[in-house]
Amino acid sequence: MKGKNKNDYKGKSEQMSEYIKKLRTCIRWLIEREDGNLMEQEKIRSMLESEEKRHADNEAKLKGDIEGLKAKIEELQGQHESMQELFRKEEFDKNAAIKSYEEEKAVRIAAEKTRDALSEELVKAGQEAKHLDDQIKVHEATNKRLQEYNTSLQQYNCTLQAEVAKNSETISKLNEEKNSMMGTMTSLRNNMTSMKTQLDNYRSLQHEAGKQKEDLKREVDSLRSDLQLIRDDRDTQLAQVQSLVVEIANLRELTGKSATEVEKTMTKANALEETCSSQRERIQALLQELAIAKEKLKLVQSALDGYKVCIFAYGQTGSGKTYTMMGMTDSPQQKGLIPRSLEQIFQTSQSKLSQGWKYKMQASMLEIYNETIRDLLSSNRSGGLDVKHDTNGNTCVPGLTVVDVCSINEVSYLLQQAAQSRSVGKTHMNEESSRSHFVFTLRISGVNENTDQQVQGILNLIDLAGSERLSRSGATGDRLKETQAINKSLSSLRDVIFAIANRKEHVPYRNSKLTHLLQSCLGGESKTLMFVNISPEASSSGESFCSLQFATGVNSCEIGIARRQTQMRSSDSRLSYG
Ligand SMILES: Nc1ncnc2c1ncn2[C@@H]1O[C@H](COP(=O)(O)OP(=O)(O)OP(=O)(O)O)[C@@H](O)[C@H]1O
Numbered sequence: 001m002k003g004k005n006k007n008d009y010k011g012k013s014e015q016m017s018e019y020i021k022k023l024r025t026c027i028r029w030l031i032e033r034e035d036g037n038l039m040e041q042e043k044i045r046s047m048l049e050s051e052e053k054r055h056a057d058n059e060a061k062l063k064g065d066i067e068g069l070k071a072k073i074e075e076l077q078g079q080h081e082s083m084q085e086l087f088r089k090e091e092f093d094k095n096a097a098i099k100s101y102e103e104e105k106a107v108r109i110a111a112e113k114t115r116d117a118l119s120e121e122l123v124k125a126g127q128e129a130k131h132l133d134d135q136i137k138v139h140e141a142t143n144k145r146l147q148e149y150n151t152s153l154q155q156y157n158c159t160l161q162a163e164v165a166k167n168s169e170t171i172s173k174l175n176e177e178k179n180s181m182m183g184t185m186t187s188l189r190n191n192m193t194s195m196k197t198q199l200d201n202y203r204s205l206q207h208e209a210g211k212q213k214e215d216l217k218r219e220v221d222s223l224r225s226d227l228q229l230i231r232d233d234r235d236t237q238l239a240q241v242q243s244l245v246v247e248i249a250n251l252r253e254l255t256g257k258s259a260t261e262v263e264k265t266m267t268k269a270n271a272l273e274e275t276c277s278s279q280r281e282r283i284q285a286l287l288q289e290l291a292i293a294k295e296k297l298k299l300v301q302s303a304l305d306g307y308k309v310c311i312f313a314y315g316q317t318g319s320g321k322t323y324t325m326m327g328m329t330d331s332p333q334q335k336g337l338i339p340r341s342l343e344q345i346f347q348t349s350q351s352k353l354s355q356g357w358k359y360k361m362q363a364s365m366l367e368i369y370n371e372t373i374r375d376l377l378s379s380n381r382s383g384g385l386d387v388k389h390d391t392n393g394n395t396c397v398p399g400l401t402v403v404d405v406c407s408i409n410e411v412s413y414l415l416q417q418a419a420q421s422r423s424v425g426k427t428h429m430n431e432e433s434s435r436s437h438f439v440f441t442l443r444i445s446g447v448n449e450n451t452d453q454q455v456q457g458i459l460n461l462i463d464l465a466g467s468e469r470l471s472r473s474g475a476t477g478d479r480l481k482e483t484q485a486i487n488k489s490l491s492s493l494r495d496v497i498f499a500i501a502n503r504k505e506h507v508p509y510r511n512s513k514l515t516h517l518l519q520s521c522l523g524g525e526s527k528t529l530m531f532v533n534i535s536p537e538a539s540s541s542g543e544s545f546c547s548l549q550f551a552t553g554v555n556s557c558e559i560g561i562a563r564r565q566t567q568m569r570s571s572d573s574r575l576s577y578g
Contacts, residue, residue, distance in 0.1 A: 310460040346407060359446045434463060435465060496515045
């Protein structure tokens with residue numbers, strides 16, 4: 001307790017009274033509180049008693065309930081066991097049911113899938129059906145419109161047909177007029193083209209003919225001047241002879257002259273006479289040469305007129321047969337007979353266009369080597385070819401390459417090709433000796449558009465292999481075999497020509513491939529010309545003599561009268577080849 005100071009009792013007493021008052025209040029509250037608690041305790045005790053009583057009642061009741069429950073549990077246990085038995089059964093049934101359910105489920109799932117697919121298809125089919133329905137509707141609409149359009153078109157068509165009927169008459173009239181005008185135009189065009197071609201041909205021919213004429217003129221002039229010189233010479237000599245004859249007569253009259261002088265003069269006169277006669281012979285020979293030169297010009301040309309023409313060069317090896325027939329390919333001045341003949345044939349065929357003649361030419365080239373016919377225009381030259389003759393006397397070599405030719409350039413190219421393929425070899429007599437007979441054939445088919453006349457000519461130009469004596473040729477091995485084959489075929493040619501000349505019943509054409517091939521050209525209906533080449537060397541005089549003997553025999557031969565292969569063109573026939 002606190003006071004204002006240590007001796008403040010009064011304050012301390014007041015504080016103490018205050019505390020006592022408060023304690024008394026607390027004690028009263030505590031007494032009151034204890035009374036309440038006692039009452040509460042009493043109340044709880046009575047409640048407890050009543051509760052105990054209720055509890056005992058409940059316990060008794062529960063005991064009864066427990067007994068009842070025990071009985072019930074037993075009953076339930078019995079039920080439980082039977083239920084368990086039932087449950088097991090049910091479990092078994094359930095498992096079986098589950099299994100069948102699983103199976104059914106799988107089936108159902110599959111069925112559902114099928115159903116789903118079918119449903120999808122159904123949906124699609126439905127959509128398609130719908131689409132088709134739409135299309136059908138569209139088509140129906142289109143069809144309807146088309147039907148309407150068709151009806152209108154039919155109407156329009158009727159109108160048009162009526163108009164067409166009207167117009168067709170007009171058109172046919174116009175067509176007729178047009179056709180006649182086209183015909184006129186075509187013929188005018190053709191005329192113009194052919195006239196232009198003719199003009200060009202005429203120009204070139206005129207130019208060529210001018211040149212040829214100049215050449216021939218020069219040749220004829222030189223021959224004439226030679227002739228004149230020889231004639232003048234002859235006249236002078238004759239005058240001399242005559243004056244000598246007069247002189248001799250005078251001398252004979254004058255006996256004062258000696259006999260020796262007369263003899264001298266006579267010898268002089270005889271020599272002059274001999275010179276005269278040899279010059280006469282020379283004149284004759286020159287005249288013959290001129291005639292032959294003119295004849296040669298015609299011969300080749302005959303093929304265009306439908307004759308079978310055969311020209312060949314015969315002579316010992318190295319004497320110039322190939323040079324005569326082919327010439328030097330690299331020198332235009334030294335062209336051979338074959339290129340020159342063909343140039344002339346093409347030129348003449350062009351010039352005959354104006355007379356209505358149209359020609360078709362086909363060339364073939366072959367060689368006969370060791371009695372085997374080889375195609376010189378084919379790359380495949382293995383195996384020999386055969387000769388065939390038909391009933392009309394036409395010759396053909398099946399399988400031989402035949403080329404249509406229209407110009408000299410085309411033929412020159414083929415000749416070069418053939419020359420490269422030809423069999424050549426080196427002999428003692430010639431560096432590049434032809435070891436085969438070369439046969440160039442030109443088939444000429446002509447038709448005259450104006451007269452319908454048709455001609456078929458053949459020109460055979462042949463470079464024979466060289467004749468030679470085995471002893472001179474120095475041939476051995478393959479060369480020897482070649483030489484024997486060449487000599488055999490040349491002797492067959494001689495036999496055939498002499499058999500024809502002597503009108504023998506049998507002509508041995510089949511003794512060699514050469515004569516068999518040339519059968520129709522060596523026979524009576526063809527024109528045949530032979531060149532004989534001889535070597536100027538004195539050492540070759542023996543061969544030259546044989547060649548000239550053969551030439552003399554051939555020259556005296558008359559194999560027959562040449563016949564022209566001509567006929568009228570039938571309306572539907574085409575050209576045939578000889
Ligand atoms: N008149 C000529 N002028 C110039 N050269 C010529 C003449 N004649 C022939 N020759 C030449 O002589 C050679 C032999 O001629 P070519 O080959 O024509 O004889 P060939 O008779 O055909 O011989 P083979 O029968 O052996 O084939 C060649 O080189 C040829 O150019």
